[in-house]
Every structure is written in structure tokens, then in C-alpha cells.
Amino acid sequence: MDTRITGATKAMAGEKDAAELSPEGIMQLGLGFWASKTLLSAVELGLFTELAAGPLDCETLRSRLGLHERGARDFFDALLALRMLERDGGAYRNTAATDRYLDCNKSTYVGGMLAGAGQRLYANWGSLTEALRTGKPQNGTEDGEDLFEMLFSDPEKVAMFAKAMTGGSLQAAEALARRFPWANYDTFIDIGTAEGRLPVEVGRLHSHLTGGGFDLPPMRPVFEAYVERHALGGRLSFYSGDFLAGPLPSAEVLVMGHILHDWNLEVKRKLLAKAHSALPKGGALIVYDQIIDDERRENAAGLLMSLNMLVNTNGGFDYTRAEGIGWVREAGFAEVRCEHLAGPHSIIVGIK
Structure with a gap:
């Protein structure tokens, strides 16, 4: 080729x-x-x-x-x-x-995402035509069954999923750790943290910060092992919970990376409202995804990721800059901005 x-x-x-x-x-x-x-x-x-x-x-x-x-x-x-x-x-x-x-022994390894793609996503995408015709996921779940319930029912699947999320978030995590004004804040929590790549990268570069990651209980041992490997256990903790069923933990900065696109519009709005409630006045919400350009012409990666949500989730989809900004404002955030982060990724920042 x-x-x-x-x-x-x-x-x-x-x-x-x-x-x-x-x-x-x-x-x-x-x-x-x-x-x-x-x-x-x-x-x-x-x-x-x-x-x-x-x-x-x-x-x-x-x-x-x-x-x-x-x-x-x-x-x-x-x-x-x-x-x-x-x-x-x-x-x-x-x-x-x-x-x-792609050496799995290095901290910069992104192959977890590719391993997950080879084991799960590749076969699912083979049924894209069926997904386009029916609007239903092609991931082996039964009607109405949640993808994450299936993944989190097996410790091996939890570990595979966590490594995939680390691989998929490496570039965005490195850029966000360097570009956001972390010096203005003392605490942060990454919502849907998986292994904790974002907290580790932020914590490694900003020694004054404390916080950690929030995720479902089966992710705790995976997160804690990853944080300990980077000698950050004293500052980064695991916060256990279900963001669909209960409130979000409170911190000065909440991060939602590759979270909103997993869900339908109703859930997207609920999660943003929960973030607004959990933040103190002056606190910041950071959302990052492969956000689609408003004309829906240029960010092919974001559009393909939205098709990935079609194939793998019950209602998830990716969104444009204008849509994301609008939802964050609707949630009550007074100051909202969107800017390019790295590669196909952009961030939306809302200040309470």
C-alpha cells in the first residue's frame, strides 16, 4: 500500500x-x-x-x-x-x-485502544450496514442491555476496557495537562476515569493538585494499581459511584473526557447538570471529545467516532462545537468557551 x-x-x-x-x-x-x-x-x-x-x-x-x-x-x-x-x-x-x-512496557503505550479494537470493535464495525438500517448497536448486547453493564461484569473485560481508554486518551491528557490553567485550582476529579491516565498526567505535572478519578466500583483496583505505578497514590484517590444513578463528587475542576458521546441527549444534559451542581462557584467543567466542526465537513475522526457510538451503544453520538457549547450553557454555566486541544480533540470549558 x-x-x-x-x-x-x-x-x-x-x-x-x-x-x-x-x-x-x-x-x-x-x-x-x-x-x-x-x-x-x-x-x-x-x-x-x-x-x-x-x-x-x-x-x-x-x-x-x-x-x-x-x-x-x-x-x-x-x-x-x-x-x-x-x-x-x-x-x-x-x-x-x-x-x-506500541511497546506495552512503556508508560506512553497506546496499544490498549488498538487491542480493544482488534478484539471487539473490528467485528462490530463489520455490521455497520445493519446498524445504519436498524439504529441498533452491533456489539452482542441484547435489546436494552447496557454496554457498560456487559463490560463491567467481567474483570478481564474491565482491564481491557481500561487500557483501551488509556490508549485513546493519551494525546488529549498530555495536552490538557499542559494547557489548562491548573495553577488557579487545588482540586480536580476525572469523571469516568478508567485507569486514570488523565489524573496521573495532570498530577505528575502539577504537584500542588489533589483529587483523582470517579468511576464504577469494579474499576477501583485497576485505577489504584495504575496510580501506584506512577507513585501518585498519596495525592490521587478513587471515587466510587454511578454517575447515572447518583450525584457527582465535588472538586474545583471536574473533567469529562470521552464521556458525553456515550449517551443520548437526555443523559448528556443530566450529566452536565450534575456537574454544575457538584462544582463550587468559580469551579470549572472541562469536556473533551473528538468534537465535530459546526459545518460537519472537516473532522472525519469525530464523525467516524459518532458512527462507532452507533455500532456500540444504545443512544450515544458525537456532537458539534455549537451543540456542546449550547448544552453546557443550558446546564447553567456562565462562561463557556471551546478550543482545539490536540489532533481531532477539542475541549469545552464551562465556569460556574
């Missing part, structure tokens, strides 16, 4: 000059799952973690990963052509990016 910037890749990035795609670009976009599944399988096999210790020749790498000899060389060389691997002579090694982000 040619990795040069084509009309198809520009369209995925939301660039305006990609209005007319070449036949090659159309084919690359339509068959994009070939490259996607190649990467997902590499993550599932632990290929990049295996190579983190040093380069390996084809036969050694094939043997360590337990692969049949028929497809192994094509598999490795496809990853080379996709710029996921490098090769010197006959030895394969990670690129700088795959070594940093």
Missing part, C-alpha cells in the same frame, strides 16, 4: 482540497481495513513489544510470535511498507514511533 499522502488520506484528515479522489485514492479508502487489520494483528501478537529489546531477523521473529512460515515475511514487510517497522539488512526493528507508543 502506497503511504504517500493521497486524496483518500487527506479526506480522512479532513483537508478541504480532497474533494476529488483519484481511483487509487478511492480504492485505498475502501480497502483501508487491510492495513488496519495488519496493524491490529501486530499489536495483538505483541510484535512491537518483542522488538523493543532489539532487532530480530525474520525467522527468529516469526518463531517468537508463533507464526506460520507462509505469511510471516509478507506480514513483516507489509508493516515495513506501512512505516510501522524498519529493516536493516535482514533484521526488523521498531520505528521511533512504534517503539514509544
